[in-house]
Amino acid sequence: MVRRTKEDAMETRAKLLDAAEALFSENGVTHTSMMQVAEKAGVTRGAIYHHFENKMDLIESLMGRVKLPIDEMREQIAEGSEFDPLEEIKGRSKEFISRVQEDPQVRSLASILLHKCEYIDEVNPIKLRHVSGRNECICDIEKLFESAIERGELATTVDARIAVIGLFSLADGLIYNWLLAPDYFPLVEYGNQAIDSYINGLTR
Amino acid sequence: MVRRTKEDAMETRAKLLDAAEALFSENGVTHTSMMQVAEKAGVTRGAIYHHFENKMDLIESLMGRVKLPIDEMREQIAEGSEFDPLEEIKGRSKEFISRVQEDPQVRSLASILLHKCEYIDEVNPIKLRHVSGRNECICDIEKLFESAIERGELATTVDARIAVIGLFSLADGLIYNWLLAPDYFPLVEYGNQAIDSYINGLTR
DNA sequence: GAATATACATACATTGATGCATGATTAAAC
DNA sequence: GTTTAATCATGCATCAATGTATGTATATTC
Secondary structure (H helix, E strand, O other): OOOOOOHHHHHHHHHHHHHHHHHHHOOOOOOHHHHHHHHHHHHOHHHHHHOOOOOOHHHHHHHHHHOOOHHHHHHHHOOOOOHHHHHHHHHHHHHHHHHHHHHHHHHHHHHHHHHOOOOOOOHHHHHHHHHHHHHHHHHHHHHHHHEEEEEEEOOOOOHHHHHHHHHHHHHHHHHHHHHHHOOOOHHHHHHHHHHHHHHHOOOO | OOOOOOOHHHHHHHHHHHHHHHHHHHHHOOOOHHHHHHHHHHHHHHHHHHHOOOOOOHHHHHHHOOHHHHHHHHHHHHOOOOOHHHHHHHHHHHHHHHHHHOOOHHHHHHHHHEEEEEEOOOOOOOHHHHHHHHHHHHHHHHHHHHHHHHHHOOOOOOHHHHHHHHHHHHHHHHHHHHOOOOOOOHHHHHHHHHHHHHHHOOOO
């Protein structure tokens, strides 16, 4: 079988991405060979090198394929009516961790980002995407915190930047530890409680 | 130079561990070869394979050499006078993140654990150490939360287990994100604030 | 329908890393 | 002082993975 139709080609490309996603999230990026990816996708390595330059390119395509919850959260914040910034923050944070638990693809991506790859240098595209996404998200929620402060909904001692970094770290840490051993605690249930406690602590 | 004295041997062993620690935390575990470790230590690969079975054994020795802040925290909790469990919890949490920022060796180890290795399977000794240390630590602090609840220092709705997992995740997330880009925010300053907010939120 | 480009499979060349076996020299043990 | 054993260095054999070059059959284009 050679020279399939164009749709066939896109299908094999998708199969390759699916295979890579599964293998990377299970065995780690560096511990997965192109051979394994090809086998899992039912093709040979030749197919991979036709669609992607190398493993890094494969990973970049993998990451670009999915809209991370972090990105979605940003969109919704941008278009959201800011009737209640504090509730907005709570809701988005909870949806953030909820998507990690519910959506298998998001969970795989998060697992790769948090546990299955090595951040080897500063120009690593995985790390760059992770950090830039984080920073932008933090900036956005920081504005919500600021408007909450303006409305007097938070304690006067609260600094927006510190508050958002704490909140983001809490969510990150919850996901990190849950992915480490998902049976250890229920992410959404415990996470929602913890987020409530944290936000509650900011309101004096 | 061959057949050095016994103290010399222990010194080269320590140099190997130092070299591995530096290289692993900078370039990642799988992206560091035994050759590089040997070169940095000023010996050949033969020296490594004399002192350690393989890379995994090297890593295990590396981890076993340092008392992680998580372990130290446990000790101090065990012997600590429980005059005020809540303050105890706060103090230990803050010292936890403080040691990551101040102690270079602890920072290197934390960096390896959080960013520079892949958790490839369940029997991975790095992961096992990480998870078991976490679970034991959580169990200990959970008891402190329980005694705080008994004394009526926390809101009646607060569950000790959820509280401790949230606190631990917060600390973990702070360290994780700080190590990702240390210039982005000051760990101890922001971390202490965030921890205070969280604990504050538990006290109704 | 002839020409061309595409979508892969196949084969090969190269690299780098590992693990082991062996060697050399001297500290330690007796 | 002889023997033994430890501490490494050196060399080799092996292997897995990568990247690329080439082949091939079919879509697609004209």
